[in-house]
Amino acid sequence: xxxxxxxxxxxxxxxxxxxxxxxxxxxxxxxxxxxxxxxxxxxxxxxxxxxxxxxxxxxxxxxxxxxxxxxxxxxxxxxxxxxxxxxxxxxxxxxxxxxxxxxxxxxxxxxxxxxxxxxxxxxxxxxxxxxxxxxxxxxxxxxxxxxxxxxxxxxxxxxxxxxxxxxxxxxxxxxxxxxx
Numbered sequence: 001x002x003x004x005x006x007x008x009x010x011x012x013x014x015x016x017x018x019x020x021x022x023x024x025x026x027x028x029x030x031x032x033x034x035x036x037x038x039x040x041x042x043x044x045x046x047x048x049x050x051x052x053x054x055x056x057x058x059x060x061x062x063x064x065x066x067x068x069x070x071x072x073x074x075x076x077x078x079x080x081x082x083x084x085x086x087x088x089x090x091x092x093x094x095x096x097x098x099x100x101x102x103x104x105x106x107x108x109x110x111x112x113x114x115x116x117x118x119x120x121x122x123x124x125x126x127x128x129x130x131x132x133x134x135x136x137x138x139x140x141x142x143x144x145x146x147x148x149x150x151x152x153x154x155x156x157x158x159x160x161x162x163x164x165x166x167x168x169x170x171x172x173x174x175x176x177x178x179x180x
Contacts, residue, residue: 019047042154120146
C-alpha cells in the first residue's frame, strides 16, 4: 500500500461520504414529495449525526480489531485511528452543540424525531456488539433502517397532512361505509 492515499479518497477519509449521501437523499425525497420547506437545521443536524456515528464506528472498528480487509488496515481506518483524539474532540463538540440546539431551538416534533433517531443509533451500537460475522448483516440492517429513518423523518414532519383521511378511503361512492 502506498504511503499516501490518493486525493479522490479524501472525502472518504474525512467521513464525508455518508453525510453527503444522507443529505442528497433527504433533499431528493423532499423534492419528490414536493415538500415546500424543510428547516435548514434538519439538514445540518442530519449531516452532523451521520458524520459522528460514522467516525465513532470507524474508530470503534479499529479498537476492536475489526477491519473490512484482512491483513493491512484500510486507509480510512488507519486515518481515523491515527487522528482519533482530534476526531473524538470534534464528535464531542458537534454532539454537544447539536444537543443544545435541539433542546432549545428546535420544535418539539423534530426533537421527538431526533430522540427516536438516537434510540435507533443506540440499537445499532448494541447490535454491532454481537454481530461478529464476516459480513455483519444485523449491524448493516439496523444501520440501513436508522439511515432511512433519519433521512425521511424530517421530511415527513415538514410535509403537509394528506387531504384525505383513512376513514374516507373505506367509504363507498354514496358516502356509506364500504362493506366489501
